Amino acid sequence: xxxxDDTSTRDSADKGxxxxxxxxxxxxxxxxxxxxxxxxxxxxxxxxxxxxxFAATVVPPMxxxxxxxxxxxxxxxxxxxxxxxxxxxxxHEVIRLGFLEWDTFSDILSALWSSTxxxxxxxxxxxxxxxFFATIMSQAKVVERAVFPFMVALQAIPIxxxxxxxxxxxxxxxxxxxxxxxxxxxxxxxxxxxxxLQSAEKGMHDLFTLHHAGRVTRLRKLMFPAAMxxxxxxxxxxxxxxxxxxxxxxxxxxxxxxxxxxxxxxxxNQLDGEELLAAVIMSxxxxxxxxxxxGWIQNVAIGRWHSER
Amino acid sequence: xxxxxxxxxxxGEKIRMTGTAGAALAFDxxxxxxxxxxxxxxxxxxxxxxxxxxxxxxPSGCGKSTLLKIASGLLENTAGAVKVDRERLGYxxxxxxxxxxxxxxxxxxxxxxxxxxxxxxRRQLAQKSIELVGLSGFEDHYPKSLSGxxxxxxxxxxxxxxxxxxxLFDEPFGAVDEITREHLNDxxxxxFVSEGFAGLFITHSISEAVFMSTRVLVMSARPxxxxxxxxxxxxxxxxxxxxxxxxxxxxxxxxxxxxRGGHS
Numbered sequence: 263x264x265x266x267d268d269t270s271t272r273d274s275a276d277k278g279x280x281x282x283x284x285x286x287x288x289x290x291x292x293x294x295x296x297x298x299x300x301x302x303x304x305x306x307x308x309x310x311x312x313x314x315x316f317a318a319t320v321v322p323p324m325x326x327x328x329x330x331x332x333x334x335x336x337x338x339x340x341x342x343x344x345x346x347x348x349x350x351x352x353x354h355e356v357i358r359l360g361f362l363e364w365d366t367f368s369d370i371l372s373a374l375w376s377s378t379x380x381x382x383x384x385x386x387x388x389x390x391x392x393x394f395f396a397t398i399m400s401q402a403k404v405v406e407r408a409v410f411p412f413m414v415a416l417q418a419i420p421i422x423x424x425x426x427x428x429x430x431x432x433x434x435x436x437x438x439x440x441x442x443x444x445x446x447x448x449x450x451x452x453x454x455x456x457x458x459l460q461s462a463e464k465g466m467h468d469l470f471t472l473h474h475a476g477r478v479t480r481l482r483k484l485m486f487p488a489a490m491x492x493x494x495x496x497x498x499x500x501x502x503x504x505x506x507x508x509x510x511x512x513x514x515x516x517x518x519x520x521x522x523x524x525x526x527x528x529x530x531n532q533l534d535g536e537e538l539l540a541a542v543i544m545s546x547x548x549x550x551x552x553x554x555x556x557g558w559i560q561n562v563a564i565g566r567w568h569s570e571r
Numbered sequence: 572x573x574x575x576x577x578x579x580x581x582x583g584e585k586i587r588m589t590g591t592a593g594a595a596l597a598f599d600x601x602x603x604x605x606x607x608x609x610x611x612x613x614x615x616x617x618x619x620x621x622x623x624x625x626x627x628x629x630p631s632g633c634g635k636s637t638l639l640k641i642a643s644g645l646l647e648n649t650a651g652a653v654k655v656d657r658e659r660l661g662y663x664x665x666x667x668x669x670x671x672x673x674x675x676x677x678x679x680x681x682x683x684x685x686x687x688x689x690x691x692x693r694r695q696l697a698q699k700s701i702e703l704v705g706l707s708g709f710e711d712h713y714p715k716s717l718s719g720x721x722x723x724x725x726x727x728x729x730x731x732x733x734x735x736x737x738x739l740f741d742e743p744f745g746a747v748d749e750i751t752r753e754h755l756n757d758x759x760x761x762x763f764v765s766e767g768f769a770g771l772f773i774t775h776s777i778s779e780a781v782f783m784s785t786r787v788l789v790m791s792a793r794p795x796x797x798x799x800x801x802x803x804x805x806x807x808x809x810x811x812x813x814x815x816x817x818x819x820x821x822x823x824x825x826x827x828x829x830x831r832g833g834h835s
Contacts, residue, residue, distance in 0.1 A: 465668040468645055472662055473685040483684075487672040567672045567713040 351535040360540020370525060370541050374548055377521035380436065381508035381552075384443020385501055391444070392451030392496075399452075400459035400485065401477065417449040421507065425514050434515035442511035447500040454496025458489025491568050494560040501552045509545060522548075594618035595655065595737045595769035596642060602650030603637055610794040611637045615651070617788060617797060621736060624763050624770035626780040627797075628830060629790030635773040636665070638795070639739045642771070661735030661768065663743045667722035669714040669729075675701065676710045679728045686733070693732070700728035704758065720751035724758075731762070738763075740772040744779065756782050757811055764807045777823050777830070778814055789829045799829040 331353055338352040351359075361367050395413075399406040421442060432438040462484050470480050512523030522545055529538035597618035603611045611634035619625045629635050640646035642653055643662050669678045676697050683693035701707060704724040714722055723743055730738065740759075744752045760783045763770055774780055780787045781803055789799040801822065805813060813819055 463666075463668065465664050465666055466670065468664070469668060469681070470685070471645060472643055472660070473682055475685050479685065483681075484670070487670065490672070564672065567715060569715065 348533055348535045351539065356536045356539045356543075359536035360543075366537050366540070370522070370537075370544050373520050373522045373525040373541075374544055376519040377505070377508040377512055377523065378548060380439045380511065380521065381443055381501075381504040384440045384507060385447055385497075385504040387440065388444045388447035388451050388500060388504065389497070392448055392455055392500075396452050396455035396459060397481070399456050401481075406456070413449060413452055416445065421446050421510055425510070428511075429515060434517045436518040438515050439508060439511035439518070439521070443504045443507035446507035446510075447504040450496045450499040450503065454492045454499075455489060458492030458496075459485045461492060462488035490564045491560075494556065494564065498553060498556045498560070501556050502549055505545075505549050505552055594620050596771060597654040598638070598642070598651065599654070600651035601638065601641060601648050601653065603634065603641060603646070604649045612641075612648075613794040613796050615795065615797055617800075618654075619737070619769045619771050621769045622767050623786065624760075624772065624784045625786045625788060626772040626774060626784040627788045627790050628775060628777055628780045628826065629795060630792050630830070631775065633790050633792050634795030635790055636741050639741050639771065639773060642739055655737055659733045659735050661730040661733055661738040663726055663730050663738070663740045665742045665745060667714070667719075667726040669722055669725055671714050674711050674713055675706060675717070675725050675728075678714070678725055679732060682729055683732050696732040697728070700731040701725075703731055703762065704728045718751075719747045720755060723747060723755060727759070727762070731766070734766070736768055738766075738768045738770045740770065740774075742773050742775070745774070745776075752776075752779065753811060753814075759783055760807065760809055777826050778819075781819060781823050781826065782809060782814060787826055789826060791832070799826075801826060 334350070334353055338347060338350050342349060359366065360370070395409060399409055424445065425442065428438050428441050432441055459481075466484055466488070467480075470484055475483070508521065509523045509526075512521030513527055514523070516524070522541060526538065526541050526545075529541060598615050601615040602613050605611060615638060617625070627635050627638070637646060639662070641648045642655055643660055644657050670681065673681070676694075679697040679700055680693045683696050688696070698710075701710060704727050706721065706724050706728060709717065709721065714725070717725065726743070744755050747755065756779055759772075763783070770783075772780070772783065784803050787801045787803060788797050789801075790796065791798045803822065805816075805819070
C-alpha cells in the first residue's frame with residue numbers, strides 16, 4: 263500500500279460519514295495488523311472504556327491490599343509463635359476486638375473527636391495568624407525579609423523537641439495541645455498564602471495600576487482571588503499537619519480530654535494489640551477524611567475556574 | 572487609484588507634526604533610557620487625533636511596547652513629553668490578562684468596577700460591549716473555557732466599557748492563529764469606525780497594519796526611532812478582500828522594504 267492510496271482512503275472516509283469512516287479504518291487496521299480480530303477487539307475496547315477505566319483504577323490497589331492482608335496473616339500465624347502473637351494480631355481479631363466491640367470502638371471514636379476538635383481549633387488559629395502575617399508580608403518587602411528567617415527557624419524545630427517546653431510554659435491541658443497544632447500548621451499557611459498573593463501576573467497588576475486601584479482593592483479583587491489555589495494547597499497540608507499535631511500533643515499531655523494520642527499510649531502500655539491497631543487505623547482514617555474534605559472544599563470554592571494539572 | 576497619491580515621507584530626525592495642539596495623544600521628542608543603560612527610544616514625536624488609527628511596525632525589541640507603556644504612565648519616559656488624558660485610556664495588552672476567577676461578564680465589568688460605576692450601569696455597559704465584540708452567549712463562561720481569540724475579544728470588550736477616546740493596542744493579536752487574527756482585524760476596524768477613537772496599534776504584521784490603519788509608522792531597531800511614515804488611503808469600512816488588492820500589496824511591499832532598513 264502506497265502513501266497515495268492511504269490518503270485517498272482517508273479522504274473518501276471523511277466524506278462518507280462516520281460509519282464508512284470506521285469501516286475503512288477497520289479495513290486499514292485489518293490490512294496493517296494482518297488480522298481482523300484485532301480490529302474487532304479495538305472497537306469493543308472503545309465501547310466500554312469507562313468501565314475499563316474504573317476497573318483499571320480499582321483493581322490494582324485492591325490486589326495490593328489483598329497481598330498486604332495475606333502478608334499480615336502470614337506474619338501473625340506463620341512467623342510469630344502463639345505466645346508472641348500479641349505483637350501482630352491477625353486482621354479479623356483487630357476487627358472483632360477493635361471495631362465490633364462497642365465499648366472499645368466508642369472510646370476510640372470519642373478520643374478521635376476530642377483530637378479532631380483540637381486540630382480544628384489549632385488550624386483555625388493558624389489560618390488567622392498565617393493570613394495576617396502573609397498579608398502584611400505581601401504589602402511590605404521589609405516585613406517579609408524580617409519575618410521569613412524566623413518562620414523557617416520555627417519550621418525547622420522538630421515538634422517533639424518543643425513539646426517539653428510547651429508543657430513547661432502552658433501546662434499539659436487542652437491549650438497546650440492547640441499550641442502544638444498552631445506551631446506545626448502555621449508555616450504552610452504563611453508560605454503558601456504569601457506565594458499565592460505574589461502569584462498574580464504582572465499584566466494583571468498593570469491593569470489595576472492603570473485604573474488607579476488602591477491597596478485594599480488590589481488585595482481584595484486581585485491578590486486574594488489569585489492566591490486561592492495556593493492557599494488551598496497550603497490548607498490541605500496544614501490540615502493534615504494539624505491532625506498530627508493534635509495526636510502528638512495528646513500523646514504527651516496528660517490533662518484534659520482523652521484524645522487519640524492518650525488512647526494509643528494506654529493501649530500500647532496494656533499490650534492491647536488489637537485495640538492499638540484499630541486506633542492507628544482510625545487515626546489514619548481521620549487524616550484521609552481531612553485530606554478529602556479540603557479537596558472537596560477547594561473544588562467547591564475554586565473548581566469552576568481553576569483546574570489542577 | 573495611483574500610487575502617486577500615497578504620501579511617503581522619509582523622516583530621519585524630524586517628524587511631521589500633525590497639529591499637536593488638538594491631538595488626543597501626542598508624543599514630543601520622547602526618549603527612554605533604562606537604568607541599565609539600554610536606550611530603548613530616541614526622539615520619538617508624532618500625534619494621533621480622534622478618528623485616526625495609527626500603527627507602529629518595527630522589529631522585535633525596538634521599543635514599540637515601551638512607547639505604549641510611556642503613553643499610559645506605566646513607565647516614566649526619561650526625555651520629552653506625552654500629552655494624553657489618562658483618565659479613560661483604553662489599553663489592550665499582548666495577553667488578554669483576564670482574571671481567571673471571573674466569568675466573561677465579571678471580567679468585562681472590571682474597569683467600570685474600578686471606576687466605581689454603579690452595578691446596574693456597569694452590567695449594562697458590559698452587556699453592550701460583549702455584544703459589540705460578538706461574545707454574546709458566553710457571558711457566564713470562565714476564561715479557561717474560551718479560545719485565544721475569544722479571550723482577546725473579552726479583553727477588547729473590557730476596554731470598550733470605558734468608551735475610551737484613546738485606544739492603545741499592544742500587539743493584541745500576536746498569539747492567535749491567522750484566520751482568527753483576520754477576523755479580529757476586521758472587527759477592530761469596525762469598532763474604530765463606529766466608536767471613532769484615536770487608535771495607536773503596535774504589531775509586526777505589515778498586512779495587519781495596512782488593513783486597519785489610516786497611517787503606518789515604521790520604527791527602527793533599538794534605539795527605536797520613527798524612520799518612515801505612510802498614509803493609508805483606503806476607504807472604510809475595508810473589506811477583507813482588500814488584502815488581495817494590488818495597491819495593498821504594493822504599499823505592504825514598500826513598508827516591508829522600509830522595515831528592512833533600505834529606503835532606496
